[in-house]
Amino acid sequence: MAKEIPYKIYLTEAELPKAWYNVRADMKTDHRPILHPGTLKPVAAEDLTPVFCEELVKQELNSTDRYIEIPEEIRDFYKMYRPSPLVRAYCLEKALGTPAKIYYKYEGGNTSGSHKLNSAIAQAYYAKKQGLKGVTTETGAGQWGTAVSMACSYFGLDLRVYMVKVSYEQKPYRKAVMETYGAKIFASPSNTTEAGRKILAEFPDTTGSLGCAISEAVEAALTTEGYRYVLGSVLNQVLLHQSIIGLEAKTAMLKYDEYPDIVIGSAGGGSNLGGLMAPFMEDKLAGRRAPHFIAVEPASCPSMTRGKFAYDFCDTGKVTPLAKMYTLGSAFIPSANHAGGLRYHGMSPILSQLYHDGFLDEARAVEQTSVFDAAVQFARVEGILPAPESAHAIRVAIDEAIKCKESGEEKTILFGLTGTGYFDLSAYMAYNEGKMSDYIPTDEDLERGFASIPSLPGIQ
Numbered sequence: 001m002a003k004e005i006p007y008k009i010y011l012t013e014a015e016l017p018k019a020w021y022n023v024r025a026d027m028k029t030d031h032r033p034i035l036h037p038g039t040l041k042p043v044a045a046e047d048l049t050p051v052f053c054e055e056l057v058k059q060e061l062n063s064t065d066r067y068i069e070i071p072e073e074i075r076d077f078y079k080m081y082r083p084s085p086l087v088r089a090y091c092l093e094k095a096l097g098t099p100a101k102i103y104y105k106y107e108g109g110n111t112s113g114s115h116k117l118n119s120a121i122a123q124a125y126y127a128k129k130q131g132l133k134g135v136t137t138e139t140g141a142g143q144w145g146t147a148v149s150m151a152c153s154y155f156g157l158d159l160r161v162y163m164v165k166v167s168y169e170q171k172p173y174r175k176a177v178m179e180t181y182g183a184k185i186f187a188s189p190s191n192t193t194e195a196g197r198k199i200l201a202e203f204p205d206t207t208g209s210l211g212c213a214i215s216e217a218v219e220a221a222l223t224t225e226g227y228r229y230v231l232g233s234v235l236n237q238v239l240l241h242q243s244i245i246g247l248e249a250k251t252a253m254l255k256y257d258e259y260p261d262i263v264i265g266s267a268g269g270g271s272n273l274g275g276l277m278a279p280f281m282e283d284k285l286a287g288r289r290a291p292h293f294i295a296v297e298p299a300s301c302p303s304m305t306r307g308k309f310a311y312d313f314c315d316t317g318k319v320t321p322l323a324k325m326y327t328l329g330s331a332f333i334p335s336a337n338h339a340g341g342l343r344y345h346g347m348s349p350i351l352s353q354l355y356h357d358g359f360l361d362e363a364r365a366v367e368q369t370s371v372f373d374a375a376v377q378f379a380r381v382e383g384i385l386p387a388p389e390s391a392h393a394i395r396v397a398i399d400e401a402i403k404c405k406e407s408g409e410e411k412t413i414l415f416g417l418t419g420t421g422y423f424d425l426s427a428y429m430a431y432n433e434g435k436m437s438d439y440i441p442t443d444e445d446l447e448r449g450f451a452s453i454p455s456l457p458g459i460q
């Protein structure tokens with residue numbers, strides 16, 4: 001007889017993953033190499049070690065080891081908030097009247113409120129192991145900065161966070177949490193770096209941007225003895241660490257003889273989706289199973305659905321290496337009415353390659369009012385107030401479940417519920433007051449961003 005599936009599936013200590021899975025080792029085509037912005041040659045480890053920790057550089061460039069052991073110190077920290085629950089959304093299924101089985105992996109159960117802590121703790125660990133004094137980073141909405149604050153305080157590292165000025169002013173509670181964990185926060189642009197002073201001199205009233213905050217954080221790491229820089233998405237190392245999400249989800253599902261037909265994740269820089277789908281992608285690449293993968297992005301920042309697959313800079317300041325990825329151009333800035341996250345112009349090179357090769361089956365763009373419709377519907381029946389980013393995945397999970405209702409198919413759907421929405425209440429207020437609108441960039445808007453993609457004759 002089939003086992004009855006509980007609302008929440010947890011794992012025993014013995015079932016917890018002891019290694020991360022490196023999907024790159026199994027990809028049919030590796031992503032194109034990251035290029036040095038000066039020489040346009042593939043970057044080597046020694047180009048990256050002034051900026052990143054040595055062990056993380058090795059992970060970044062590792063395309064051969066399928067499994068990389070999770071150090072015991074990191075596994076000990078994971079035990080404080082992992083395994084995260086895999087929830088069978090019985091209440092949502094009932095509300096929708098769908099024959100589909102819906103599962104979500106909930107990553108919001110830690111103080112930082114999102115999956116970003118999974119990589120923050122790993123990056124802080126390797127910085128400590130290298131004997132560093134501290135790290136620098138940038139934060140936009142604040143989830144990443146909060147996660148790094150927690151991780152650095154755990155390992156006794158100093159942390160400087162360059163927080164985009166508009167968030168610094170609008171999200172004082174994010175700043176309060178980071179300071180509680182001992183981080184030093186700068187509103188970016190700041191007058192503590194060359195990059196910041198330059199921007200301030202030119203645009204004294206600027207509210208800042210992620211691109212500028214990255215430039216400041218990288219400069220601070222390069223010019224401060226004993227410091228390195230950490231980043232919360234896009235990079236191979238971050239997708240590697242986030243594979244913990246998918247590994248746990250797969251083990252939990254297999255315990256009940258379950259396997260997803262559809263795997264859905266929101267896609268900003270690609271780290272949560274990359275992590276959730278990794279072990280299922282392993283099966284797909286090996287020809288064992290064929291789940292349908294869907295990346296969900298905002299219609300206002302449509303890097304996969306409308307972007308170009310090209311070499312581009314990873315930051316607005318054009319100081320970082322070039323990556324071959326789906327991009328809207330580093331000069332692309334989503335419209336001001338865009339509420340929650342997922343506003344990065346590019347996409348992880350791993351996800352980009354898998355999408356280009358057809359293994360990541362589909363990208364779908366959704367509009368923000370329909371995203372908030374889904375968020376509220378979900379909050380009311382499943383009892384969790386989702387982050388707006390996560391609600392992109394909810395939107396598509398609901399749409400797929402409704403399709404099953406129409407066709408009578410009993411598909412199994414798995415999606416990533418990446419975080420809570422407690423720090424996004426101004427967006428919920430705008431939605432509740434009917435003040436939220438949708439914005440879809442025109443082709444001309446996109447052309448302006450595409451114009452900033454460098455043309456590199458002879459490089460594909």
Ligand SMILES: *Cc1c(COP(=O)(O)O)cnc(C)c1O
Nearest residue numbers: 233268269270271272389418419
């Ligand atoms: C940062 C973030 C995302 C998007 O980033 P990815 O790197 O694409 O995963 C999604 N959900 C939440 C809650 C986030 O904080």
